[in-house]
Amino acid sequence: MTISRDTPKSLLFKHFARVAQAISHAARIEILDLLAQGEKSVDAVARGSRLTLKNASAHLRILREAALVATRRDGTRIYYRLAEPEVHAVLRAVQGLAERRLAEVREIVRDYFAADGQLEPVTMEELQARLAADDVTLLDVRPPDEYAQGHIPGAISVPLSDLPRHLDTLPRDRQVVAYCRGAYCVLAVEAAALLARTGFTVRRLAHGMPDWAARGFPVERQS
Amino acid sequence: MTISRDTPKSLLFKHFARVAQAISHAARIEILDLLAQGEKSVDAVARGSRLTLKNASAHLRILREAALVATRRDGTRIYYRLAEPEVHAVLRAVQGLAERRLAEVREIVRDYFAADGQLEPVTMEELQARLAADDVTLLDVRPPDEYAQGHIPGAISVPLSDLPRHLDTLPRDRQVVAYCRGAYCVLAVEAAALLARTGFTVRRLAHGMPDWAARGFPVERQS
DNA sequence: CTATTATTCTAAGAATCGTTAGAATATAGG
DNA sequence: CCTATATTCTAACGATTCTTAGAATAATAG
Numbered sequence: 001m002t003i004s005r006d007t008p009k010s011l012l013f014k015h016f017a018r019v020a021q022a023i024s025h026a027a028r029i030e031i032l033d034l035l036a037q038g039e040k041s042v043d044a045v046a047r048g049s050r051l052t053l054k055n056a057s058a059h060l061r062i063l064r065e066a067a068l069v070a071t072r073r074d075g076t077r078i079y080y081r082l083a084e085p086e087v088h089a090v091l092r093a094v095q096g097l098a099e100r101r102l103a104e105v106r107e108i109v110r111d112y113f114a115a116d117g118q119l120e121p122v123t124m125e126e127l128q129a130r131l132a133a134d135d136v137t138l139l140d141v142r143p144p145d146e147y148a149q150g151h152i153p154g155a156i157s158v159p160l161s162d163l164p165r166h167l168d169t170l171p172r173d174r175q176v177v178a179y180c181r182g183a184y185c186v187l188a189v190e191a192a193a194l195l196a197r198t199g200f201t202v203r204r205l206a207h208g209m210p211d212w213a214a215r216g217f218p219v220e221r222q223s
Numbered sequence: 224m225t226i227s228r229d230t231p232k233s234l235l236f237k238h239f240a241r242v243a244q245a246i247s248h249a250a251r252i253e254i255l256d257l258l259a260q261g262e263k264s265v266d267a268v269a270r271g272s273r274l275t276l277k278n279a280s281a282h283l284r285i286l287r288e289a290a291l292v293a294t295r296r297d298g299t300r301i302y303y304r305l306a307e308p309e310v311h312a313v314l315r316a317v318q319g320l321a322e323r324r325l326a327e328v329r330e331i332v333r334d335y336f337a338a339d340g341q342l343e344p345v346t347m348e349e350l351q352a353r354l355a356a357d358d359v360t361l362l363d364v365r366p367p368d369e370y371a372q373g374h375i376p377g378a379i380s381v382p383l384s385d386l387p388r389h390l391d392t393l394p395r396d397r398q399v400v401a402y403c404r405g406a407y408c409v410l411a412v413e414a415a416a417l418l419a420r421t422g423f424t425v426r427r428l429a430h431g432m433p434d435w436a437a438r439g440f441p442v443e444r445q446s
Numbered sequence: 447c448t449a450t451t452a453t454t455c456t457a458a459g460a461a462t463c464g465t466t467a468g469a470a471t472a473t474a475g476g
Numbered sequence: 477c478c479t480a481t482a483t484t485c486t487a488a489c490g491a492t493t494c495t496t497a498g499a500a501t502a503a504t505a506g
Contacts, residue, residue, distance in 0.1 A: 008334070013253050013407075014249040021243075024247040028240075057482095076472070078484090086319070093312065096309070097310065098241070098242045100309070102238055105235065248493090284455095300503095
């Protein structure tokens with residue numbers, strides 16, 4: 001992507017546009033959302049975003065050329081990660097803008113993330129207070145590798161796919177809180193629905209792990 | 224721009240992408256930068272951004288469809304404005320990301336906004352302290368209509384084009400500070416260069432008017 | 447009602463982007 | 477060196493976006 005000769009100002013704006021353009025495709029937003037959970041190989045990105053491997057590679061290239069992601073090689077695998085936490089902050093800002101400004105977005109969020117049969121989502125502040133009081137069972141329902149790369153201290157890893165066979169081991173006398181990747185991730189929604197159906201008192205965290213970290217709350221990593 | 228049938232999640236991400244796409248063109252970033260100064264007619268946007276009228280209208284339509292700008296009609300003119308202040312915040316976040324991540328951007332900024340013959344830019348905090356101490360002459364070198372729509376209290380309006388004939392009226396025993404639209408606006412840079420050449424001690428504000436307002440500092444409007 | 451001004455709408459060619467197939471590269475393990 | 481695996485590169489086609497010309501609309505002044 002060569003930038004043509006121009007006034008310094010418009011040259012500058014073309015570079016700004018290049019960054020915005022990198023996040024201007026649904027597939028790349030989903031990839032950035034995934035990478036906000038931790039580094040992933042190209043293959044893992046492709047599986048996580050339901051893109052073909054070649055297509056995921058092509059999108060990752062665009063993100064890398066805009067310097068929004070960085071890579072490291074380990075053997076035959078190449079791991080991509082966000083170039084800096086601010087990348088996720090920009091993403092959340094765009095998502096917030098879309099949710100405030102676009103009625104269609106609010107509608108989808110209402111229908112899929114605020115189904116009225118469910119309890120209100122828990123705020124991060126409330127969760128922290130209840131964790132300190134040892135008042136809730138906190139479930140991280142993301143895939144295990146994402147849990148390993150950083151999770152809320154005190155959370156237990158129960159990937160959504162494993163949840164059915166963990167139902168018997170969870171205490172039923174405490175409220176359960178489930179969280180996943182972020183406000184627009186369906187894992188915690190589905191986990192909460194399953195738990196509610198089987199008699200648990202369950203709520204989900206309003207946001208996800210990267211938001212928790214971005215707010216400065218403590219994060220635990222598996223060695 | 225019809226959005227096709229899809230999973231709720233990818234539908235959501237397509238809407239997010241729509242917002243990012245609206246800011247993914249240099250011309251539209253420049254337009255948003257202009258509108259951050261206050262509302263402008265289509266004609267004024269076209270002149271301010273050196274786009275043809277039809278092209279400016281087409282870009283404004285895209286911004287309106289992404290709900291980033293809003294309009295009001297006054298007679299035969301239609302005035303566009305940012306839909307909410309957060310639009311400018313997202314823009315600055317993208318610009319900040321570009322400046323931190325892209326060496327080309329840092330290079331342009333170094334060459335055109337940090338020419339080493341000039342004094343260090345003034346921070347907003349420093350400016351406020353010196354305004355309180357009545358220690359500087361503050362020049363708003365933007366066009367008069369932008370000054371009228373909101374300026375730093377105590378600033379006098381001296382559009383860059385008028386600066387040569389105001390040189391005699393400015394006190395030479397105090398430091399002058401010039402500001403304009405933002406960190407990437409050249410008006411204050413050029414004003415500072417002219418003032419320095421004619422013997423003034425001059426610095427420019429590191430950021431512009433919308434940044435000042437976004438930080439919560441007071442803004443004065445002409446009735 | 448007509449003329450004028452400001453803006454939008456429609457349409458079309460040029461430019462750019464997205465997707466994917468096939469070839470190429472890079473590393474690790476025998 | 478050979479093979480397998482992970483990923484990238486190249487090239488092509490279709491889809492989308494950009495720009496602009498010409499026609500249409502909307503409000504105002506006479």
